[in-house]
Amino acid sequence: MKAMQGTFISFEGPDGAGKTSVLGVIKTRLQAQLGDDLVVTREPGGKGSKIAEAIRDVVLDPAYPDMDVRTEALLYAAARRQHILDTIQPALAAHKVVLSDRYLDSSVAYQGGGRQLGVQTILELNQFATQGLVPDATIYLDIDPEIGLQRIQTTRTDEINRLDQEALAFHQRVTQAYRQLAQAEPQRIKVIDANQPFDQVVAAAWQAVEQVLTEDK
Numbered sequence: 752m753k754a755m756q757g758t759f760i761s762f763e764g765p766d767g768a769g770k771t772s773v774l775g776v777i778k779t780r781l782q783a784q785l786g787d788d789l790v791v792t793r794e795p796g797g798k799g800s801k802i803a804e805a806i807r808d809v810v811l812d813p814a815y816p817d818m819d820v821r822t823e824a825l826l827y828a829a830a831r832r833q834h835i836l837d838t839i840q841p842a843l844a845a846h847k848v849v850l851s852d853r854y855l856d857s858s859v860a861y862q863g864g865g866r867q868l869g870v871q872t873i874l875e876l877n878q879f880a881t882q883g884l885v886p887d888a889t890i891y892l893d894i895d896p897e898i899g900l901q902r903i904q905t906t907r908t909d910e911i912n913r914l915d916q917e918a919l920a921f922h923q924r925v926t927q928a929y930r931q932l933a934q935a936e937p938q939r940i941k942v943i944d945a946n947q948p949f950d951q952v953v954a955a956a957w958q959a960v961e962q963v964l965t966e967d968k
């Protein structure tokens with residue numbers, strides 16, 4: 752099922768790819784055009800979703816290094832369920848544009864690939880949570896995991912979360928899973944080389960978003 756009324760675009764990529772920074776620029780530009788018809792949100796958690804944000808606090812907390820990988824997958828799916836109900840569906844029903852910093856593909860890449868639970872298992876688990884809600888388009892910022900992790904360690908000022916602390920091999924599996932997804936769904940997933948300088952990444956992402964919004968009208 753595609754988003755029925757509004758337009759739903761997710762931003763995906765490994766840690767440190769630049770999603771949040773790029774989305775910040777795109778939000779400012781789009782807000783000038785769309786005003787209240789633009790909703791920018793994120794996962795895990797979600798704008799205006801207290802329950803999803805509370806799950807975020809638990810699932811990302813470095814105080815829980817022993818969290819079981821299936822517990823982790825269930826928590827991400829549970830947060831997503833609540834995020835859809837509280838934030839995404841109401842906005843789409845009101846014909847708004849929803850931009851989400853991460854969505855379902857993150858679970859496929861991190862829990863399916865990184866945690867090695869398997870893509871099919873994660874898709875089935877999330878079918879229950881999403882009831883088939885798939886973004887109209889996904890902007891995937893592709894980066895070598897070594898570079899993404901280096902960016903986080905050297906330049907980021909906010910805290911390092913539980914998954915950021917995983918070994919390089921975990922992040923390599925995440926990137927591999929993202930790349931496989933992008934190959935399997937070229938229509939939905941627009942790949943952008945996030946190894947480029949920031950302004951070039953923004954320009955490519957902006958072009959992709961504009962194209963999706965124009966096609967949709």
Ligand SMILES: Nc1ncnc2c1ncn2[C@@H]1O[C@H](COP(=O)(O)OP(=O)(O)OP(=O)(O)O)[C@@H](O)[C@H]1O
Binds near residue numbers: 907950952
């Ligand atoms: N193209 C770029 N070149 C160099 N540095 C960048 C680039 N894009 C982002 N950065 C820097 O890399 C760091 C991580 O960026 P950002 O937080 O936007 O990534 P992210 O994909 O949202 O990461 P995460 O998923 O881990 O939250 C920031 O310090 C940001 O300024």
Ligand SMILES: Cc1cn([C@H]2C[C@H](O)[C@@H](COP(=O)(O)O)O2)c(=O)[nH]c1=O
Binds near residue numbers: 858915
């Ligand atoms: C939605 C989602 C996220 N993750 C991981 C990916 C990141 O390491 C963190 C979120 O941190 P961010 O700084 O807000 O990007 O959670 C995941 O493993 N599975 C998911 O479904």
